[in-house]
Amino acid sequence: MSYAELIETTGRVNDFLNAGSVLSWDARTMMPKGGAESRSKQLATLAVAARDLLCSDEMKRALDGAARETAGKDEESPEARIVAQVREAIDYHERIPAELLRRKTELGSAAHEVWAEAREKADFSIFAPALTTMVDINREMAEALGYEEHPYDALMYRFEPGTTQAGLTTLFARLREGMIPLIRAIAEADKPRSDFLFRDYPVDGQMAFALKMAEKIGYDLDRGRLDTTVHPFEVSFTRNDVRITTRVNKNYMPMSLFGALHEAGHAMYEQGVDPAYTRTPLATDLISLYAVGGVSFGAHESQSRLWENHVGRSRAFWKNHMDDIRAAYPGTLDDVSEEEFYLAINRSEPSFIRVEADELTYDFHVMVRCELEAKMIDGSLEVADLPEAWNAAMKEYLGVDVPDDANGVLQDVHWSSGQIGTFCNYTIGNIMAAQLFDTATSKKPEIQTALDNADYTPLRNWLTENVAQHGRRFSRDELLEKATGRTLDPEPYIAHLTKKYSDIYALN
């Protein structure tokens, strides 16, 4: 009886969080501009309701009863995991003083406008005071949450549990060792043509083709839909309603297409979660208070990057779909061969802006942010010195000279809302994507054969079986061990990039 109560009560937490997600989706896709102020109050009420119910006496009673009722269950059973996760989440949230949370939320609202002004004027000094306070609040947050080695570890826990500053340092060093030589060599190599990507591609045609390809790789439209937004995203309201957006540039077609494939990868993770986990903690992130079935932000990113890069940017994909894209844009790509198309969508070039970075240079944008965040949090870097440190790192890693703060330290929205510790998930996602794809295609050669023949079902099934279906039952490293035999390992990723870019740019 008590376990059923725990499931029902956590189900209501899930409902509040999913309702919040619907309101957020609506705010970004459909809401008239007048609705913003009321909407932010509605979202705040839902967030507080979810947290309060999670930490309520009602929940604790149900939890204690459920713990007694499920005692002796296998440690990896869904029941045991649910009990453990609810207990951990209550403990996590109760460590954060209400007063600190309120200060963070209030500052987040105010800081966003300050950041937007600073970015528009390309003047970091406008944002610096708010960021200083935000760093202080995050440092308080880290102390409240607790950590073993570095306060940054406490902040990353919410997004990527188990990741540490020490671990990232080792990981990033290995990535640099493998990738910088490639970037340096490509800078000297001939560039493939890409002029045809910038031709006139009608907006409606782009949306139709993006949706067709997303469906082709397995995104279920009976439980989803595609819209356009300024920044593409995926969001789920349980596995039964998982929506994606993409952005369309009339004169740069890859944006809509790869945006849709990326978000469809995220969406298939959610759509593939075991239906039995719907509304349970195994499909609710009770730490970040976000109704999501993926086990970590990095694990989620692995699915989007796998479908976007390992499938969507592969030679095989365009061998199979070049005729489709030619038909989608009649006359526009007649002078372009499959090979030219493949080379163009994989052009690599260092740039200032993270969200526009290519597969090879993307991780350096992540490294810059993670390293600087960690230093701000441990106090070894003053906020005032951030732009200089940023520009120096961009120069060192990517060899680019940042022209101004708007194209540099002010480009991302995250810090304005107080999010510190989340960037690592992008690189962890890239690494996991390569590790999973390597295992899938090595263990089951028929998966690659199917991909060569435009059949995406075997790969999707393998990912559902080994990743998606488990929802949040296993930790990210447990999941990786079960699927690949080892925890996070950057070698398949480095090997993938080395092979791919050596080939494209005829290096060596």
Added chain:
Amino acid sequence: MSYAELIETTGRVNDFLNAGSVLSWDARTMMPKGGAESRSKQLATLAVAARDLLCSDEMKRALDGAARETAGKDEESPEARIVAQVREAIDYHERIPAELLRRKTELGSAAHEVWAEAREKADFSIFAPALTTMVDINREMAEALGYEEHPYDALMYRFEPGTTQAGLTTLFARLREGMIPLIRAIAEADKPRSDFLFRDYPVDGQMAFALKMAEKIGYDLDRGRLDTTVHPFEVSFTRNDVRITTRVNKNYMPMSLFGALHEAGHAMYEQGVDPAYTRTPLATDLISLYAVGGVSFGAHESQSRLWENHVGRSRAFWKNHMDDIRAAYPGTLDDVSEEEFYLAINRSEPSFIRVEADELTYDFHVMVRCELEAKMIDGSLEVADLPEAWNAAMKEYLGVDVPDDANGVLQDVHWSSGQIGTFCNYTIGNIMAAQLFDTATSKKPEIQTALDNADYTPLRNWLTENVAQHGRRFSRDELLEKATGRTLDPEPYIAHLTKKYSDIYALN
């Protein structure tokens, strides 16, 4: 301090209810079909959260404190009204046993499918058992809520406070006396041509024209948007985001146009509520638990019917906009004069289906339902005898022979979800619309002059000042008295219909 707490706590109730409204809007306009089951759970959780917070100890403490703090305030002041309304709402909801509410909700979900099957098969006997239980539950509900004369009064209170079965009986008798002679005379008269309404009207063109006209009469698109649905509706998420839908039939253009004008009338009510009332009980129906600024369902309907019928179906409107509609559908209406168009959109003909009924015959559909509902609730009509009673009433009032139950007693969805007592608001809305329009144009002749010149601002301003701005501060009858000098009065409505239809059909 306590009054501020009451405002903040009722603000959270408003947030929950508005969040539910967003989820409902999304379910009807955007949601992929797979999302239905999860969505209904999310909606249930939000509804329970709103009710629980309303009746919580936290709310009662804030209420008691606020009552002390505002003691001595003018009885009509917003503060005094808020305190009184919250107290009344708590009392109302606490009279309903939780167990009865649960039975009603559960039956509602199940009965909807049974009703849909019965309607599809045009077989009332399939629905009869569920309806019998629903009537019993509503009777229990009436006993729990309490009433002075008739149990039906207790049920109508939620939708149209103060309305009684006795009052409706008198009102309906007067309407019949005024309107039946018109209907009988029209049956003998020549029919105006209307063939051109059924021509080919492109869907996109209809939506564009409907939106243009809605905006023209004053619907603010910075705080609104128009979409298409099977059944048109209006919904607000505070006055800052008020959305409407309409439905489009490619071969019957008036549906989209008058649907949009009707819903825009509802929307302008919400958009016109005093901004100071946002998130307060004066913009939250705490009895029906629906985040709405209108004072009753009937008052709301008065605004939609006023704009749809008194403005949108007037001669002046088409004198001014005939060129616009001709331009919207090039070539389609070239052979149609203003007068022919005006006559066609005002054709009156008795029919079986309420939602397709014209201005003159609509109220008879309402009377049939209200009278039969009251009899089922007081036990003077058995559910099994309902179809026969229905068909007899339709014959008596409108002279039509109902062909089958699908076109008769099964046509409306309301009973399947247990809604009994709501139909009266349509007729009350019609009566109020005429009463308000008559007062506005009599007191301020410049309003009619403006309408004659396609200027809708003076009328809209009068309605904002006399109706919308007050939100739920005054009762419906208080509002009517302040605006028109008297409570609900059917005479202007009967006079309007008599004048209009005598002219159109050249009666007498």
